[in-house]
Amino acid sequence: MKITLNKVLPTPLASIAHNDNSIWGSFIELNEGQRIMLNASSGKGKSTFTTTTIGLRTDYSGEIMYDDKNIATFSPNDWAQIRQTKVAVVFQDLQLFPKFTVKENLLIKNQLTNLYSEMEIIQMLEALEIGDKWNQECGLLSMGQQQRVAIIRALIQPFRWLIMDEPFSHLDIENTERCLKMIHDRTIEQNAGFVLTTLGENHGYSFDHELKL
Numbered sequence: 758m759k760i761t762l763n764k765v766l767p768t769p770l771a772s773i774a775h776n777d778n779s780i781w782g783s784f785i786e787l788n789e790g791q792r793i794m795l796n797a798s799s800g801k802g803k804s805t806f807t808t809t810t811i812g813l814r815t816d817y818s819g820e821i822m823y824d825d826k827n828i829a830t831f832s833p834n835d836w837a838q839i840r841q842t843k844v845a846v847v848f849q850d851l852q853l854f855p856k857f858t859v860k861e862n863l864l865i866k867n868q869l870t871n872l873y874s875e876m877e878i879i880q881m882l883e884a885l886e887i888g889d890k891w892n893q894e895c896g897l898l899s900m901g902q903q904q905r906v907a908i909i910r911a912l913i914q915p916f917r918w919l920i921m922d923e924p925f926s927h928l929d930i931e932n933t934e935r936c937l938k939m940i941h942d943r944t945i946e947q948n949a950g951f952v953l954t955t956l957g958e959n960h961g962y963s964f965d966h967e968l969k970l
Contacts, residue, residue: 758824758843758917760787760810765819767805778969780806782819785968789917791950792941796957797970803954804849806970807922810952811844812836841869845916847924851907855896859887859906862895867913881909885935900927908936912943919944919951925960933960 762785775781780795781802787793797803808814810821812828821828823839831839840846853862863878873881882888885905887898895903904927911919919940925933937960944951953964 758789759822760918761785761820761822762787762810763820763822765809765817765821767802767809767814768816768818770802770805771818776969780968780970787918787950787952789950790944790948791965792944792962793950793952794959794962794964794967795952795954795970796967797954798956802970804922806954807846807848807920811840811846811920842915843917845911845914845919847904847907847911847919847921849922849926851903853895853903853907853910856894858892858894859890859898860892862906863910863913866910870914872915873913878909878913881912881939882906884939885909885932901929901932904928905932905936908940912939916947917949919949921951921953923954923956937962 762780762783764782764784765780766782770781795803795806805814809817812831815829823843857865859882864875867873867878879888879891882891885908887902887905890898890902890906895906898906904924908921908924911921925936928936940951941962
């Protein structure tokens with residue numbers, strides 16, 4: 758699935774000066790399977806890019822296309838299907854259920870498609886060194902542990918694109934590397950692409966493209 762941004766400019770960012778190489782107000786194609794770093798300083802719209810691109814915000818000018826379809830025409834049912842099988846997201850604020858356990862947060866998501874077994878999900882937690890948190894309430898985890906849960910939650914669905922908004926901001930180098938390996942392997946399995954927003958750190962990963970806000 759190709760994502761195209763045709764002169765997209767979110768309304769809250771319209772009064773801010775953007776560089777000539779910014780994606781805002783430009784024509785940008787995100788081609789299937791690409792691994793893209795979206796680099797921007799604070800306040801330039803990283804989270805706005807995420808929420809706008811996946812249809813949670815509609816206050817923008819221009820067009821966003823999934824293949825040949827304008828996302829402004831999608832119905833709630835269209836979006837429900839897309840968010841289950843086409844686009845996975847790691848939000849900056851994570852959007853976990855804090856009173857639910859790690860198990861509950863992950864199985865709620867997995868039950869939408871039943872892509873993995875419970876044991877396979879536990880093995881993913883163990884690979885990111887949080888296997889012992891299975892029955893822990895998410896709100897009692899550290900922010901770094903919550904980020905790893907949110908990353909796994911995004912990875913346990915089918916997707917063509919994985920959109921991640923500063924997913925490693927609370928992780929050390931070793932845990933970032935573990936997460937990036939899992940993300941890389943999972944996108945290879947799915948023949949999918951990802952967009953990772955960052956303040957400029959490439960986390961030692963060889964991206965296909967770097968875009969700027």
